[in-house]
Amino acid sequence: xxxxxxKGRLALIVIVTLACLPRAGPSAAxxxxxxxxxxxxxxxxxxxxxxxxxxxHGAQSPIAICVLGPDPFGATLDRAAVDQTAxxxxxxxxxxxxxxxxxxxxxxxxxxxxxxxxxxxxxTVTDASVSAQRGALHFVVSEGxxxxxxxxxxSARQGLALNSRLxxxxxxxxxxxx
Amino acid sequence: xxxxxxxxxxRFPLLVLxxxxxxxxxxxxxxxxxxxxxxxxxxxxAEAQADLLASAVSGALAFGDRKAAQDYVDAVQVNPDVxxxxxxxxxxxxxxxxxxxxxxxxxxxxxxxxxxxxxxxYLRVIRPVEESGQRxxxxxxxxxxxxxxxxxxxxAGLLVILGFSSLVVAILAVAQNALRRANRELERRAEAxxxxxxxxxxxxxxxEKVEEALRQSQKMEAIGRLTGGVAHDFNxxxxxxxxxxxxxxxxxxPKRRAMLSEGVRQAVARGSALTRQLLAFSRSAPLKSEVxxxxxxxxxxxxxxxxxxxxxxxxxxxxxPDLWAVEADPGELELALLNVAVNARDAMPGSGSLTIATRxxxxxxxxEEAVVIEITxxxxxxxxxxxxxxxxxxxTTKEVGRGTGLGLSQVYGFARSSGGxxxxxxxxxxxxxxxxxxxxxxxxxxxxxxxxxPSGAPPMAPQDCRLLLVEDDDAVAASVGHMLRxxxxxxxxxASAAQALTHLETRGGFDIVFSDMIMPGAMDGLTLAKEIQRxxxxxxxxxxxxxxxxxxxxxxxRYRLLNKPYGIHDLAQALxxxxxxxxxxx
Numbered sequence: 001x002x003x004x005x006x007k008g009r010l011a012l013i014v015i016v017t018l019a020c021l022p023r024a025g026p027s028a029a030x031x032x033x034x035x036x037x038x039x040x041x042x043x044x045x046x047x048x049x050x051x052x053x054x055x056x057h058g059a060q061s062p063i064a065i066c067v068l069g070p071d072p073f074g075a076t077l078d079r080a081a082v083d084q085t086a087x088x089x090x091x092x093x094x095x096x097x098x099x100x101x102x103x104x105x106x107x108x109x110x111x112x113x114x115x116x117x118x119x120x121x122x123x124t125v126t127d128a129s130v131s132a133q134r135g136a137l138h139f140v141v142s143e144g145x146x147x148x149x150x151x152x153x154x155s156a157r158q159g160l161a162l163n164s165r166l167x168x169x170x171x172x173x174x175x176x177x178x
Numbered sequence: 179x180x181x182x183x184x185x186x187x188x189r190f191p192l193l194v195l196x197x198x199x200x201x202x203x204x205x206x207x208x209x210x211x212x213x214x215x216x217x218x219x220x221x222x223x224a225e226a227q228a229d230l231l232a233s234a235v236s237g238a239l240a241f242g243d244r245k246a247a248q249d250y251v252d253a254v255q256v257n258p259d260v261x262x263x264x265x266x267x268x269x270x271x272x273x274x275x276x277x278x279x280x281x282x283x284x285x286x287x288x289x290x291x292x293x294x295x296x297x298x299x300y301l302r303v304i305r306p307v308e309e310s311g312q313r314x315x316x317x318x319x320x321x322x323x324x325x326x327x328x329x330x331x332x333x334a335g336l337l338v339i340l341g342f343s344s345l346v347v348a349i350l351a352v353a354q355n356a357l358r359r360a361n362r363e364l365e366r367r368a369e370a371x372x373x374x375x376x377x378x379x380x381x382x383x384x385x386e387k388v389e390e391a392l393r394q395s396q397k398m399e400a401i402g403r404l405t406g407g408v409a410h411d412f413n414x415x416x417x418x419x420x421x422x423x424x425x426x427x428x429x430x431x432p433k434r435r436a437m438l439s440e441g442v443r444q445a446v447a448r449g450s451a452l453t454r455q456l457l458a459f460s461r462s463a464p465l466k467s468e469v470x471x472x473x474x475x476x477x478x479x480x481x482x483x484x485x486x487x488x489x490x491x492x493x494x495x496x497x498x499p500d501l502w503a504v505e506a507d508p509g510e511l512e513l514a515l516l517n518v519a520v521n522a523r524d525a526m527p528g529s530g531s532l533t534i535a536t537r538x539x540x541x542x543x544x545x546e547e548a549v550v551i552e553i554t555x556x557x558x559x560x561x562x563x564x565x566x567x568x569x570x571x572x573x574t575t576k577e578v579g580r581g582t583g584l585g586l587s588q589v590y591g592f593a594r595s596s597g598g599x600x601x602x603x604x605x606x607x608x609x610x611x612x613x614x615x616x617x618x619x620x621x622x623x624x625x626x627x628x629x630x631x632p633s634g635a636p637p638m639a640p641q642d643c644r645l646l647l648v649e650d651d652d653a654v655a656a657s658v659g660h661m662l663r664x665x666x667x668x669x670x671x672x673a674s675a676a677q678a679l680t681h682l683e684t685r686g687g688f689d690i691v692f693s694d695m696i697m698p699g700a701m702d703g704l705t706l707a708k709e710i711q712r713x714x715x716x717x718x719x720x721x722x723x724x725x726x727x728x729x730x731x732x733x734x735x736r737y738r739l740l741n742k743p744y745g746i747h748d749l750a751q752a753l754x755x756x757x758x759x760x761x762x763x764x
Binding site: 168 | 234236237238240241242243246309310311312314
């Protein structure tokens, strides 16, 4: 599975690079800088999201950042999370093999489109360069910068509240009061 | 004196120093406290602003949204005191900033903890940007705080008030100091003044005494100059008396004896009157103005004048009728007249006449109504040069030993002190006229002394009247004893005051004491009288003396006094008055 993932990533990069030229299609080329920014964003999101108490086993339980499916970040994400905390909790990076295995994740990056229902308490993050499917947060590249859309309905379904400062930075906010 | 010299001399009161320092300390404390409060307020405002920026910009920093970050930073600009604001990401990269004109953007913060720093006129606040405990970056602002000159101007008002109040306190202190010194000076002057005042009073008293002595010596001098004439007159009287007594012894004819004894009696009476007048004249008495009838006074002096001048000098009186009264001291008046008379006598070596004239002088040429007394002699007269000088004290034309030159100056002084004036006219070979002009007095005449003693047979004392006679002189005691017996008194004689007191104690039963004043021994007559008055307040005392000073003293002490020499009539009258009942009954 890992091998096939690596092959797939190479193929994806090629596809994205090619796809960039006509500027059409849901996916775009993923540069190492772009993925590093997104990895950082995943870590930053932890500070702007309020999880309900039931989302953790205990007071010291860490916040789990999970990557399901193809992983565009690799070690970048692990490095970004090193020594970081949020809400007094440390951060761990997990890469579950399936949606079932993603139970207990707090931020779930979907490396590929999936129809499976995310576990409760997990904030789904999708990436326009991967698929058109939108999670609660959806990365896009706008005017050369990595931005995101927010779907409050999705986050509310997961039992999560998003910090308004995060909402202010979103390109669009779906399901909000505005 | 300046404040500084006051400080230097240590005269500045401690209290003032203390208040000055208190004022300064209070002003300083107010300034420091208010400065501290202002700083605290500034710092807390700046910190609140920085906190606001840090919390607002967290999302923008977290997700690298420079535009949003810039919006937040720019929002801080509405505070005009904020000069610089900047936010940095967790890599200390400057994300957004603004700086007002002339200011430079904040340098990268050296530390990441919250800090509030004062840096020469600026307040710098650094706040970490965190979200849910995650460190996202830094926010910093720099504000203008007051420059030293601004701070100074804030406290300038206070400083001015402080300065002024210090000045006021200092001026008050200096003024008080000056006042205190002035007071001390004033006290010292008052003391000096009172000292010189008492000195002046003392000197005035001394001068009065000296003047008194001078007047007395002037009198004595005048009497001295009269001595020749008086002695001559006395010789005549003694001649009459002694020849009368001799003739009495030789004849048995009662008619002739009666005539002779009457002649002797008259001679003795004249001598007695003469000495009485001399004694009265020489009596030392304080100056006392009385309202006088000049004619009366001149007439009273006539006897003495006639006796004291030579026989070859005729005294003529031309007394004006209805003479107005004048106000003068009678003793001084008599002395002045005597002085003029004696001078006139000396100016007439041979025979001549002395005219004493009085007349009223009506008001004219602004002069008030006055009485003039003019004494004119038919002597040698004097030159114009001498006329100008005769009223000067100690001026005399007489040889040493015959005059002091005080005579006419006394005349002049008497006229001036009585409000009048003295003038002299003279022509050589014809004579001299001295005129005294005394202003008229409209006051009633002062009471004159009792008239002459009554003549005729003396009254007799009651048979049971016991008298204590105190007299040291045996001859006088014997003659007075005769008179007392003749008057019907039973008397006991004591030779001294001490003996008199012993008699009063041992024998008792006396109705009256008659005592001489001048006696040998520890106690004189006056002291004896006082002692008797103390022991026997009801017992009357009559004193007698021929000594004028003692007489004056007795009359001051209000004792009954009989002047020596006295006749049997005088004695009877004095004793009767003292006993408060007529002697011999009605």
